[in-house]
Amino acid sequence: MRLVFRVASGTGPATKEVYKLLNDLKLDSPVVNTLVGYSIEDSDIVIVVGDDKTILRSIFELGNRGVPVLGVSEDPTRGFLSQCTINELRYAINNIQKGMYSVEENTRLEVRVDDDKVVPAVNEAAIFPHISATLMEYTLSINDEMIWRDYADGVIIATPLGSSAYSLSAGGSLIHHDAPVFEIVPVNSIDITRRPLIVPNNSVITIDGVSSRHGVEVVIDGLARLPVKERIAITKNEVPCRFIHVDGPSSILSKIEKKIHLAEELLRIPPSAKLIIKILEYEGPLTYRDLVKRTMLPERTIRHALNVLVSRRLVAKKPLLRDARQKLYYLPTHLSSFNR
Structure with a gap:
């Protein structure tokens, strides 16, 4: 059995953490930032380090190869598809090497x-x-x-x-x-x-x-x-997606309760705010001007919706690198995991 590591970035902190862990455990495992065109064997396990979107992208890159995937969150809070955090990865690898894991199949x-x-x-x-x-x-x-x-x-x-x-x-x-x-x-x-x-x-x-x-x-x-x-x-699809679990039964059901609370919060926001969330989900981070263009809503409506979303921490913002006077609006980790 070979472990293949897929990370979102080739130079980020998570990649450095993975290389350090491989060195400590004396594992000769490949680390890649895409699985497209990469040779995967039937006996391999792919360990994906990143958020839920990274995990979904990795499964998409695998196509119909049906290789089991272990999702590893970079954040202290696990995503919906991740089984452990980066700090728990050593424990997960030890369990996998001992055969102490299960494979859950999900229909695609x-x-x-x-x-x-x-x-x-x-x-x-x-x-x-x-x-x-x-x-x-x-x-x-x-x-x-x-x-x-x-x-x-x-x-x-x-x-x-x-x-x-x-x-x-x-x-x-x-x-x-x-x-x-x-x-x-x-x-x-x-x-x-x-x-x-x-x-x-x-x-x-x-x-x-x-x-x-x-x-x-x-x-x-x-x-x-x-x-x-x-x-x-x-x-x-005749080939399901397969997830590795190292702590017994699937943790999916326990995470659904958190999603229900978040869904209730989303029900209380105005339609314009829901539209902005949908657009950010599929377009990625956007500026205020981008949102006005994409939604075709009045600027006053956009400003009000963004104020509601930011105050409730449903949308986050940061300065635009090329122009610090502009803000880039994006979905925080807990909400991108909800939608994905």
Whole structure:
């Protein structure tokens, strides 16, 4: 068995900590900052050091290789997908070497766009207009049976693991991670009868007749954006994502309670603030001017929403490196872990 370390940065503190640990344990393990094109064997375990987005990106880079992943958080507080912190990594490696670990399998989506490109998704496939705050039209079918025609801000198809991510903040249900189902969540539909729908995970979910004034795209786990011309077909990916656990049963259920409290906090903020969170989630850090352009909301509304978000610590800000007079707004770790 070989341990392969994947870190977000090749020169950051976490990388130095990993090299120090490998030296202390006398391990000859490769350390890489991407898994794209890297030769991974079936017997390998990939240890990913970073936040939940880094872990998701690593699984995305692995494609359908199905290699078990141990998520390691750089922060004292574990992310949703991480099993331990960087300070606990030595203990985790010792347990892995002794065979004292388990592997949890989680179902993924297989997303086929316009009968062409196929990509896997751990959490969700989020289908939205290219420009925020505009409506899109689509038809939902399950196993070739039409369910509804809808006008909405978008629609999310989520796995059980992803049900506690973006779909939860959009009004979806929490689903036990072992349940053999997928969830379909309309986002801000103009028809109040359009509610979240749970379907068996052996279903073929089709979103077709897709249209919007500015075009439509599908966002995979907040990582990959693909333009959609007409149709998306979603099925169960035959290769699950696999997570290493070194402390007995999965810690996912214990983390859901924290997400529920955070979801309740998000329900109390105005719609403009929710829109800003969604845009920061998928666009990354943005300046005030960027947010005005992306949301197309009045500047007064943007200022009020940012004041609410910053005061509640749902959004953080820091000076822009190239111009300290401007601020860069971004999602703090606890909220990016919530959405991802």
